[in-house]
Amino acid sequence: MLSPAKPESWLKVTDAGLYCEPGDFYIDPSRAVPRAVVTHGHSDHARPGHGAVLATPDTLAIMTARFGGQDTARQEPLEHGQSVTIEGVTVSLAPAGHVLGSAQAVLEWRGSRVVVSGDYKRRADPTCLPFEVVPCDVFITEATFGLPVFRHPPDEEEIGKLLRSVALFPERCHLVGTYALGKAQRVIALLRQLGYDRPLYLHGALIALCDLYEELGVDLGELRPAKGLDKAALQGEIVLAPPAALNDRWSRRLPEPVTAMASGWMRVRARAKQRGAELPLIVSDHADWDELTRTLEEVAPQEVWVTHGNEEALVHYATTRGLPARALALVGRGEEEQERDSAAEPGEEARS
Numbered sequence: 001m002l003s004p005a006k007p008e009s010w011l012k013v014t015d016a017g018l019y020c021e022p023g024d025f026y027i028d029p030s031r032a033v034p035r036a037v038v039t040h041g042h043s044d045h046a047r048p049g050h051g052a053v054l055a056t057p058d059t060l061a062i063m064t065a066r067f068g069g070q071d072t073a074r075q076e077p078l079e080h081g082q083s084v085t086i087e088g089v090t091v092s093l094a095p096a097g098h099v100l101g102s103a104q105a106v107l108e109w110r111g112s113r114v115v116v117s118g119d120y121k122r123r124a125d126p127t128c129l130p131f132e133v134v135p136c137d138v139f140i141t142e143a144t145f146g147l148p149v150f151r152h153p154p155d156e157e158e159i160g161k162l163l164r165s166v167a168l169f170p171e172r173c174h175l176v177g178t179y180a181l182g183k184a185q186r187v188i189a190l191l192r193q194l195g196y197d198r199p200l201y202l203h204g205a206l207i208a209l210c211d212l213y214e215e216l217g218v219d220l221g222e223l224r225p226a227k228g229l230d231k232a233a234l235q236g237e238i239v240l241a242p243p244a245a246l247n248d249r250w251s252r253r254l255p256e257p258v259t260a261m262a263s264g265w266m267r268v269r270a271r272a273k274q275r276g277a278e279l280p281l282i283v284s285d286h287a288d289w290d291e292l293t294r295t296l297e298e299v300a301p302q303e304v305w306v307t308h309g310n311e312e313a314l315v316h317y318a319t320t321r322g323l324p325a326r327a328l329a330l331v332g333r334g335e336e337e338q339e340r341d342s343a344a345e346p347g348e349e350a351r352s
Helices: 057-070 155-168 183-193 204-215 249-253 269-275 289-299 311-320 336-341
Strands: 011-014 017-020 025-027 035-037 052-055 074-077 083-086 089-095 103-109 112-116 138-143 174-177 200-202 223-225 238-241 258-262 279-281 303-309 325-327
Touching: 052 057, 057 074, 057 204, 138 289, 138 311, 155 174, 155 183, 155 258, 155 279, 183 200, 183 204, 183 238, 200 204, 204 223, 204 238, 258 269, 289 311, 303 311, 311 325
Parallel strands: 025 035, 035 052, 052 074, 112 138, 138 303, 174 238, 174 258, 200 223, 200 238, 258 279, 303 325
Antiparallel strands: 011 017, 017 025, 083 089, 089 103, 103 112
16 A cells, blocks of 8 residues: 655645646746636735636636736636545645635645645634634645734724724724725624624725625625715715825825724734824734644644744744644745735726
8 A cells, every 4th residue: 555645745835836746736826827726816826827727716706806807817616615636636625714715725645635724814704704624634824923922802802992983083084904805895894793884985996896795795784985075974984995095195085084904913013103003903814823823733734834924933833842844935925915005006096
């Protein structure tokens, strides 16, 4: 009987990203390749120009909305829990709990199973399926917030801060910086869960993906464009905008805005100050330190590979507990915040 194939013999780190040699495909490649498995729609994982893309239907819809006519890739939808065999490698997708459509890539070949987490979080999110623990031989995990200092508070506490500020300053507008994919919709859904039923106002750069979430079955309540409204109409209201709009000329039209920013990085005071966030909200779509370490314990792999983030700390944690671990140097990771944080696409400001 043959021994299971060692994962390092069939999964390779290349200039384009993680490559499955027997299946001849890449997972979240950093540039266009003939065939890609894409875990979710954020720009540091999903890129245009591939020959073929395998992903969940929701991720493919997000990629179509973001890339439009720029992308001619053959789409290969795969629902969570289904599997397909590519050149002898069995590929399935398990929920990752990061954003709508996000998935872990589960790869099986010659008796060996590897799970590529993509980005993930462990707490409940009304806009996407929760993370699913998949036992495996090797777990390839992100470590965006892979330091013990990053322990995210409960979401309801952070959103509660926003609602208390709205009540305290009824004459002012509250401007909340949120990334267009995932964070904006999650903040909206959390506000609705806490009973906020007033209309929410959107910068033009957030409208298309919020509309898509609604089309895909995520109820966000009443949303209105912030464009064209006078200052008086926005007094006491909540406006969501991409982070790049918080301190640009667009925000000057708002009535004495209280500037907030929703991000796991708001745990770092220097980051909040850099953003000009008067009201930092620690709301993250990534696992914090406790969630990362809990996940390693629950998945119970024989080995862990760590990528994009604070790899060294999580590698140290794993090795001190007898779990072999190493860092992967993948090109193009760790840029997610900067890419999603960039200014709106050309013309977006005019539509805001």
